[in-house]
Amino acid sequence: MKNRNEVRNGLSKGGVVLVTGASHGIGKAIAALLVEKGFRVYGTSRRPSGEQGNGLKMLQLDITSDQSVESCVSGLIEKEGRIDVLINNAAVGLLGAIEETTIEEGKALFEANFFGTARMVNAVLPGMRQRRSGLIINFGSLAATLPIPFHAYLSCSKAAVNTFTDALRLEVKHLNIGVCVVEPGMVATHRGEEFAQLRVKKAISDYAEPEQRAFAVIEKGQSVGGDPQPVAETVLRIIRSKAPARYYLVGVEKRYVLLSRFLPQSAIEFLVSRHFRLTK
Numbered sequence: 001m002k003n004r005n006e007v008r009n010g011l012s013k014g015g016v017v018l019v020t021g022a023s024h025g026i027g028k029a030i031a032a033l034l035v036e037k038g039f040r041v042y043g044t045s046r047r048p049s050g051e052q053g054n055g056l057k058m059l060q061l062d063i064t065s066d067q068s069v070e071s072c073v074s075g076l077i078e079k080e081g082r083i084d085v086l087i088n089n090a091a092v093g094l095l096g097a098i099e100e101t102t103i104e105e106g107k108a109l110f111e112a113n114f115f116g117t118a119r120m121v122n123a124v125l126p127g128m129r130q131r132r133s134g135l136i137i138n139f140g141s142l143a144a145t146l147p148i149p150f151h152a153y154l155s156c157s158k159a160a161v162n163t164f165t166d167a168l169r170l171e172v173k174h175l176n177i178g179v180c181v182v183e184p185g186m187v188a189t190h191r192g193e194e195f196a197q198l199r200v201k202k203a204i205s206d207y208a209e210p211e212q213r214a215f216a217v218i219e220k221g222q223s224v225g226g227d228p229q230p231v232a233e234t235v236l237r238i239i240r241s242k243a244p245a246r247y248y249l250v251g252v253e254k255r256y257v258l259l260s261r262f263l264p265q266s267a268i269e270f271l272v273s274r275h276f277r278l279t280k
């Protein structure tokens, strides 16, 4: 008989969920919603501040460190006996033209967004394989399909997460482990100073004007853009679903991604240029 928490049956209340990057933004909204719905939710932060008022337990985790990932996952399995769902939400951003971005800055972003995702997957899979049950929800971005100018490394890291997820889905399907990607559009999670901190160090004057206009569009999207709640609700729907789909696009910008499947590349470039005001 199948365990009632098995992914194929949809996870029921009481299932153990690990949400990386739950101190802020989308991860925080996901963790709060899942606590409210009765799951046993563990969030993570590099600098956790203990148990949150709402019953969310916070664990220390740096996804760029093998040792931190190993100790977070093994500690949770020791405590709860299993992890039913991993939500690979933690990531970092980086703004700047490709030429302004050093290889070291680009590598640091990939270390978190891509290798951090892979580290977490490798850490939870042994337990999920053993139980022949589990669900991994990776976080991509609509930017994986429609790369954002002056946000190239972030866009590339999310495209890598998509490809990784597609391969992983095929590798673990026979083990009854579900894998999917959530791809949000612009969600309001960063404001003013926080946004400015994402800028690479080097500035080349030839890029200054279009870059400023593109940043203004991105900043507006991330400060007054979409609410994290629809993303959290999408995650809840995935957890409850019997057979999670491959991709879940969320946000008003998803219409551009859907359109891009039918339009020639020249039309897509025109739309993206116009959206990010690359030309005056």
Ligand SMILES: NC(=O)c1ccc[n+]([C@@H]2O[C@H](COP(=O)([O-])OP(=O)(O)OC[C@H]3O[C@@H](n4cnc5c(N)ncnc54)[C@H](OP(=O)(O)O)[C@@H]3O)[C@@H](O)[C@H]2O)c1
Binding pocket: 020, 021, 022, 023, 024, 025, 026, 027, 044, 045, 046, 047, 061, 062, 063, 064, 088, 089, 090, 091, 092, 112, 139, 140, 141, 142, 183, 184, 185, 186, 187, 188, 189, 190, 221, 222
């Ligand atoms: N916001 C958007 O417009 C948008 C659009 C598309 C996709 N996304 C994706 O959605 C996810 C959440 O985005 P968000 O905007 O909500 O992010 P956010 O507000 O910047 O929060 C990022 C979270 O990740 C954690 N984090 C960062 N680096 C980490 C590391 N090395 N190890 C462990 N945790 C780390 C942070 O926790 P601590 O600092 O406490 O460690 C924080 O809780 C990300 O994957 C992002 O790429 C966001």
